[in-house]
Amino acid sequence: MSNNKNKPSFKANIRLKDIIGQGLINNSNIAIIELIKNARDAKSKDVKVIFTNAGTKSPNSQIVIQDSGSGMDLDDIVDKWLNIAYSDKRNNSKGMFAGDKGIGRFSCDRLGTKLNLYSKKSNTKVVHLHVNWEDFEVDDRDKEISSVKLDPKYISQDDFFKKTNLSAFKKGTCLIIENLREAWTESELEQLKKELERFIIDPEKEFEVSFKSNDFEDKNGDLIFDGVIENKLLAKLDEKTISVHSQIIDNGKTIRTELHHYGDKILSFEEDNPYTKLKNIKAQVHYLSQGAKTSFKVITGYKSYEYGSIMFYLNGFRVMPYGEPKDDWLQLNQRKAQGTMRFLGTRDLFGIVEAYDYERNLAPVTSREGMENNLAFNQLTDKKLSRQDSAYLPGVLNILEKYVVDGIDWDRVKPKDDHFSVEEIKNAIQKVLESHKKNKKLRNIKINYKKISQIAEQKTEEYETFVTNLMASVSDKSIYELTPSEKQDVKKYVARHDATTKKQTETNREYKKDLTVEKKRRLFAESHLTSDTQRVRNLQHLIGILNGELCDDLEDVLRAESSKSPLSREDILELIKKSFFTSSKVRTLSQIITKANFDMMSETIRHNIYEYIEQYIKDIRKNGATWGIKVKFENPSSSDLPINLSPLEVSMLVDNIFSNASKAEAENLTVKASTSNKVFCLEFISDGNKLNDKFRPEDYFNAGITTTKSGAGIGLSHVKQIVNDLDGNVSIASNNNSGVTLKIWWDK
Known part of the structure; x- marks a missing residue:
């Protein structure tokens, strides 16, 4: 094998198409987005996506994706488009692109079995390429992908019209994907539309995506899908939320940050940018109070936690899976677990982070699932940088947390009285500045004191309106007629009233x-x-x-x-x-x-609740305060469950359960702690009287229904209230022989 002609080399088997087409691009929505990204990278100002006969799988089904970008000539088709993994964008050292891996074109294969590509530069004829992807779907060890011959050629505008029934175009690319691999029903198209709204962000109105389906009409005969894709969510949310807006400007030299309260700017400042790899970054994060979550549902049709949290966009297109409902790329929920009331989690926040990266510092991975974990991305997200300051986004989120948690949210923190103090809000803003000043020099600090005074007055008025509306809605109802929402509002009122x-x-x-x-x-x-x-x-x-x-x-x-x-x-x-x-x-x-x-x-500590209750039982047993019941605690597997708890309320929980068992003539009570694959569990098993069959077990947690002859029916309602505060679940049931088992559990 000394002769180079006889030395082996890589061969590309014909099935390579499946790997980089249907295999790598793992769903049809992403495939369409990839092709839209290609249109934008071709400097097109618009792209049209049109579905015809796509409601069912048939040879006549098709998707048209047409742009007005720079287009391609015959040489471009042969030397670039048909050159697998070649990307002219990657070889272009200047400018930003939505993609540069050279495989997005295989999205056409993901969508349908046939492709007719028409493209034209401003000074050439239309070039036509037909690809039958099924020609590549054969199992042959020796057959290479290059063995399937294609025939790109120039055609006239008249021929283009005859083949497509589409109007002539000056420049750009038109993809006609036929014999679709899946049906696009009305629900699938609705989902795609929402995905496009989430994936594409264009605040400067430089790129327009038109979305149309000829297959579905409303009762008036109008097309259900026929319009421009727009993402107006942030603009609508800004007037309904508290939000932080931050951007890295001046070619990466300066960070400018603003704090908004329902659309009004109340704080702004600037600082030098310490992040060497970050430029042209914008971040906008909104705190979703209960009212804001309701507005979110009205605007989007989604509950906020179903829609997603903080999403990341690179060069105008969303990077998956960041911000998906179950994704926690900024470790927000991990922080919140350390202090439920001090930190905000993914369900409390919605936002968008935009990066326009001309220097290619931020790099998406080939699978379209996330970013490379390089220095630029660490400076954006990582809290464990080798410097005293946090990364950029955690610092932005800290500003919002300080203001919300320490300043103004009466749904979240128990107020000190029934009026919102201007000084409290000022102090919260001062905490924002102090926490952000560490190792940084802030300048151009502006505080809107007039608006802060108005906010304090508004919050008081909001609460008074809340109380008025609550009294009007529940005054003629018994406690059992209240809706879950009304019960929640009553709970808020009672909690607040305790400190008025x-x-x-x-x-x-x-x-x-x-x-x-x-x-x-x-x-x-x-x-x-x-x-x-x-x-x-x-x-x-x-x-x-x-x-x-x-x-x-x-x-x-x-x-x-x-x-x-x-x-x-x-x-x-x-x-x-x-x-x-x-x-x-x-x-x-x-x-x-x-x-x-x-x-x-x-008020709250973090402790192993199993250990707490065990020691509490030991203590009351030592002091003879067990209501005449023999009590024992079992934890055979030495399970533990660290949670945020109020020692006082957990003691009351145990007291109420023991008192109920005593009134039910129990002589023995066993408290058993355990852990399974799905739940953490505490069982209080007593041997007294069983439950009365005339009530359902869940009814015993309503005030006024008692398990005992001498009870007032209040103890178990308190037990449920305390368990709810511990984010747990509770049930009660009669045992087979005698007594009852009260079970408290926490889902994993």
Whole structure:
């Protein structure tokens, strides 16, 4: 084999077409997008996508994709288009392109079995190429892809019209894909339209995509699909959300950032760009409150979490899978798990990141599934850069989080009183600036103080309107007639009402100062009350506050009854429920004074709930506070479940379950912790009376329905409320022999 003629070399088998066509381009929507990207890269200002006879699979079905770009002549067809993996775009060192791998043309194979390509430069005739993709679909070890001969040739404009029935064109490319591989029903076309809206972004109106199907008409005889693809979502959302807008400008020298509140700019600043590989980047991220999520559904027809989260666009086209409903490319949900109320997750956010990369620093991978993990992409996304600052996008998101979580969202954080303080919003903005100043010099800082004052007033008015509308919608209904939405609104109101009075505000602030502890100590360490008198005072102080709430609620009832507008039965029931819950807190706090040496007053901690309950049971058993029941805890597989929990409320949860078991004449109760492939589970198994068959098991979690002879039917409704706050699920059922099993579980 010394002679070069006899040395082996690679051969391209005829089935290579399948790999880079139907194999690599893995769905038809992506195939059409790839061909649209080719049109844009050809400097076309528009592209038309037309479906005919495509509703069912048939030889007459076709898709036409026509642009007005630079076009090709015969030499271009032979030397470039038919040259697999060759890309004139990749060999062009200047300019930005949507793709440069040289395989997008095989999208035609993904869509149909036959292709008629017509292309024309401004100074040439039309060149025609016919490809029957089925000629390549044979199994032959020795047959190479180049063995199938093609015959591109020039034709006149008249011949073009006769073959296609399409108008003559000055320049550009027309792809006619025939004998489609799949049917395009109305639902498939609707999905494609929405995908095109998500995939194509053109804020400067430099590229227009027309979308048409001749197959489907409405009741008036008009085509259902016949118009220009537009993505107006961000413009519509800006007036309905809080958002952050950031861009890298001045040829990569400067980052300009703005914070918008429902369309109004309230903060802006500039800084030097420390990211050496990032230029011409725009990011716009919106916080989706519950109201904004409703608006999102109205605008798009999708629930926000079904549509996606923060999407990435390179040179005007979306890069998959970033921003898909189950994709978390910025690790938002991982952060949120570390602090549910402090961070925002993918379901809380929607946004678009645009990169116009003239220097080819950002590189999509060949499979169209993501970006190469190079320095430029790390500077855009990675939180673990070898520098003290975070990457660009995490820094942008931090601005939005600081303002939303610390400043204005009354749905999310419990307010300190019933009015939104201008100072609170100013402080939130100051936190934004302070967190962003680390290792950076900010300049041209502008704060819209007038608008901030208006925001505080608007938020108060919004809440008052919310309360008025809520009272109007539920005043004539019993608690069992409330819709899920109304129940959620009532829950918001009750949670907010707990912190409305100025007296409670001052007391809570004073208490929080006293409550600062240097280090949280182990749960249920042995009591040292003699050396911890300050903690006892704090607990007693909070008991006084809760008793004050009870007095206020009872005064409300007495005042209403003595007035001309007495409370309805439902209002009284709600106040009784609230008072009972407050009373339960007082009882638990009183027990804590003698039972625990732990900072039970912290609102939320992250802890293994299995371990917490086990130690709580040990403690109450030691102190004889088990309601006369023999209690044991089992965790045979040593399972654990770290979650965010309120120690006080988990203690109340256990107390309520034990109290119910005692009233049901139980003598023994086993608490069993376990973990399976699908769930984390806690079971409270007692041997007392069974459930009454006249109620469904789920009804026992409604207030007023009791499992015991002496119960008021409130304890289990509190159990469900606490489990909901822990993001869990709860059920109850009778055992085979005696007693009941109350099951709490968390889906994995």
